[in-house]
Amino acid sequence: MTTDYHSHILPNIDDGSDSIKTSLKMIKMMKQQGIGIIVATPHFYMHREASLDSYLVKRQNAYEKLMAADPAVKDIHIGAEVAIEKGISVLGELEKLCISGTRLILLEPPFTQYNSWIVEEIDEIANSRRLIPIIAHVHRYMGVYSKSDLNSLMSVDAVFQINAEAFEHFSTRRFVNKLIS
Ligand SMILES: [Fe+2]
Structure with a gap:
């Protein structure tokens, strides 16, 4: 299913x-x-x-x-789709935003410039809060973050979510195929 x-x-x-x-x-x-x-x-x-x-x-x-x-x-x-903001990792009862019955939490990185605190917040959520981050629609950050910044985002210990739209374009399709393999 x-x-x-x-x-x-x-x-x-x-x-x-x-x-x-x-x-x-x-x-x-x-x-x-x-x-x-x-x-x-x-x-x-x-x-x-x-x-x-x-x-x-x-x-x-x-x-x-x-x-x-x-x-x-x-x-x-x-x-919930939780926007990654400074301090989100210390929000009380963050666990209530997980997918019901799981420790999976969907996190949306900001569409503005990349900053190292983004990865720090994700790491804290994974390591201190013991949740499993799902990074929302990672392919959408290809045109927003530089290649090295996107690599930093992809280095986190998380599950990466993609939208079906990623398969519509050559560049995002190649990115997703690499991610899957
Ligand atoms: Fe969304």
């Missing part, structure tokens, strides 16, 4: 689905494409949220609304 570890299918919570109707349509399309388990990973930006608890309540409400809308919807696991 194929699992999609990165999606924005929960309604009205981030820049993903704008309604329950859209969410149901997205789920239907994913099922048609052979996805068995969907991990819903709404954005979590530490500096934008009032608190971790309020984010968790907001996420739970969106999830429950979607579940109530169509009893046929199942195999959706809850997670």
Whole structure:
């Protein structure tokens, strides 16, 4: 069974689905494409949220609304796409942002310039918090970070996630093939 570890299918919570109707349509399309388990990973930006608890309540409400809308919807696991910011590794109860029932946590590096603190935060999350980082859509940083900076990011002890879009272009496809091998 194929699992999609990165999606924005929960309604009205981030820049993903704008309604329950859209969410149901997205789920239907994913099922048609052979996805068995969907991990819903709404954005979590530490500096934008009032608190971790309020984010968790907001996420739970969106999830429950979607579940109530169509009893046929199942195999959706809850997670988050956690923006890597300075200090994220010491956020209390960071574990609550892991994919439910696992120690996997989806982390999104910033799209601005690379900085060494990014890797330090990831290392802390892996080594001090004992979580398993999944680095979100690594292929997207090819044009954003220099080659050596991208190599630094790729040197962390983590799982690397790619989007299907990576297979559409020659350069990202080559990058992904190298990563897989
Ligand atoms: Fe995302």
